[in-house]
Amino acid sequence: MTNDRKLPLYEVFVRSRRGLDHKHVGSLHAEDGAQALKYARDCYTRRSEGVSIWVVRSSEIVASQEEDAASFFDPSDDKPYRHATHYRLPKAVKNL
């Protein structure tokens, strides 16, 4: 591990079984998508963790910013009616 060349960073998503969603498992450096996919296979699915892999350039991800958190997320804190648990179940309804 002599020189850490400036290879682009990729985020790795692995779907562990059919029917499940791809989950973010980590990131790695690679020269391009094809190589990132192979390295993802070698770094993150060595113990049969996956049946499908996605990789995406980390720089392609548009992320929310910490300083926006107040305006982004706080307004939903006082809107309990957006949760199903806010509503009382009518007695007539047996199963929901």
Add this chain to the structure above:
Amino acid sequence: MTGRRAHGRGHPGRAAALFEFALALGDDALVLGQRLSEWCGNAPFLEEDLALANVALDCIGRANLFYRYAAELDGEGRNADQLAFLRGSREYRNLLICELPIGDFAFTMARQAMVDTFNLPYLKRLARSTDPRIAAIAAKAAKESRYHLQRSREWVLRLAGGTGESRAKIQSAFDALWGYCPEMFEMTSGETALLKSGVSVDRAAMKADWERAMKAVLAEAALEAPEGKWTISGGRNGLHTEHHGYLLAEMQSVQRAWPGLEW
């Protein structure tokens, strides 16, 4: 005393040939796997380190399967560990190309591309062997080799298309290794004997396709095809390079210090 004679004694002809066949395939895999494992912790960057270690482990796993089968056929009743760790250099049957030192990263990848380009079609054919054990091991190994070949082939292209330095290194690696490749297509007398019953594969018949495939990759990488002015062989007869003894000394040191050790 050469290994061939020692092992041959007491075997009916076919079992002896099958033993030698499985042993040689195991030796190829183990010695190359041992070389690849030398990159562990030393690869150019972390991701490639893990990827190379995975290929090494594929090779060592393959060797284990061939050795276990060979052990069942062995007239001397040795187990797989004893076959791997208690034979001397002259008793090893691996191809010379497998034992050469890892060199630089380009050398390792050029060797891998050459071996993988041979292994994939070879193992696919061997998967149709009339010997079910050999066929099963080959079928498993062929899947691994398909991946190995994708990797090594890509690295040849990357290094050739990289910097002037990487390009010079991959070219000189191919030039240095080319003469070791014809040995991959040499048939031992045992392999030839097993060919009739459909157990082994005709290596010699695969040479033209291999050369075509290699030259296609070299052309795609805009590298020069080596001229092939010299060739060398001898591994199948236990005649190895001067590097082989050092490899065995390191690989076998634990088992020789603590014979019978298991973990």
